[in-house]
Amino acid sequence: MADSDGEFVVDGMSEDDMDHTVSDDEGRPTRAKASRSRRKGDRKGAQAWEQSRRTWETNLPDEDQDGVLNLTALEAEKRRRLLRDTTPLQRGIIRHLVLVLDMSFAMADKDLLPTRFRLTLSYAAAFVREFFEQNPISQLGIVGMRDGVAVRISDLGGNPAEHLERLRSIEGQDPQGNPSLQNALEMCRGALFHAPSHGTREVLIIYGALLSSDPGDIHDTISSLITDRIRVSIVGLSAQVAICADLCSKTNAGDDSQYNVAMDEVHFRDLFLAATTPPVTRTQEQSTASLLMMGFPSRILAPGGSTSYCACHNKPFREGYACTRCAARVCRLPAECPACGLTLILSTHLARSYHHLFPLRNWVEVSWADAAPSAVCFSCQCPFPGQPKGRAHAERGREDPTRQTSKGVSESGRYACEVCGNHFCIDCDVFAHEVIHNCPGCQSIVPAHGPAQVNGNGHANGSMEVDS
Structure with missing residues (x-):
């Protein structure tokens, strides 16, 4: 005996409804299976928001008339992360x-x-x-x-x-x-x-x-x-x-x-x-200067090339650091001496924390009128894009609305340090501000009075003002 669901067919059924009917084993149309399939599809549709839409799927760069990808949006995103208050x-x-x-x-x-x-x-x-x-x-x-x-x-x-x-x-x-x-x-x-x-x-x-x-x-x-x-x-x-x-x-x-x-x-x-x-620092109490005693230990080896035990973790080690006050051995730095409580660091640790006090100044965009002296990036030596032929600078500014609406993006692909005046690409701009926190052009300058070098903020790395 055939299933009752497969025998129910409305005489006035439209063509759209007939498209969703299926047949049973005897060739008769069936509506129940279609309903179940639609309900299953509805459940899938309810969970469609869980499917991820990544930036490389939604924010693809546009192509110009020559078929070249327009990377202005990508440069604008990089510059947005860099443009911050550097006071x-x-x-x-x-x-x-x-x-x-x-x-x-x-x-x-x-x-x-x-x-x-x-x-x-x-x-x-x-x-x-x-x-x-x-x-x-x-x-x-x-x-x-x-x-x-x-x-x-x-x-x-x-x-x-x-x-x-x-x-x-x-x-x-x-x-x-x-x-x-x-x-x-x-x-x-x-x-x-x-x-x-x-x-x-x-x-x-x-x-x-x-x-x-x-x-x-x-x-x-x-x-x-x-x-x-x-x-x-x-x-x-x-x-x-x-x-x-x-x-x-x-x-x-x-x-x-x-x-x-x-x-x-x-x-x-x-x-x-x-x-x-x-x-x-916002309050006067937090701004009050205080002296902090620190030790800069030297690297030592275990005596006789054997293993020794550190005082901080009580684990064997071959190389460590000796406290400058009590000679207790620690396996890594920075650390606090477990014996005398002295803060033990390296000079490079202070140098890496220094850029928070004097951040690298933001580089400015270079227009086509000022881009002639530089053909390659000062840091990575990658060639800069050439100015399109047959277009004046003023006409290009009117014909390219993307360049106008993208804040902080250079139309010539060049970014200049205001201290040394050298031109850099967007990748070197990101690397200098997020990783090394120094300007390669300023670091290459050797002042006449000595070997001190500036970091792109108009002051020497080796100098530090101390209030008496």
């Missing part, structure tokens, strides 16, 4: 920062692929590497929020390998429970309470939930944070939360820019890594 400001280069990661149920959402939690762990690992690259004499700790309590992931320390190892250990955990801002802030306050006065006390929170399960009044915790001079910055993943905005504003002397909500994966990464720049 020399007083900053705390010795930082004590606690990174708080939301590990609650809200981090299981898939609006950030693959999930919020896994993407946050991936960006957290990149943040740890970049943080110690830009702040080698600072310390970092990691705390998690889950099940209404705060979980200590790693203690304050200056070894990035330990933090990365602890982050890898929680990759297999699933986010669950509710977050608790108050418990996390109290744990951060306890970890930063003994931080020395010459360093900054900061908390960076990656918050994905819209609620907080707190055991008490969080406003009392905010008052304690203000008393202990602890600054809080938050990167939200869902929407703006009133208590988060109030927390960041009060702990940052009324600055509302420390609370941001990520729009997508790229914006999330930019907001996350922006915390690698030291904060600006």
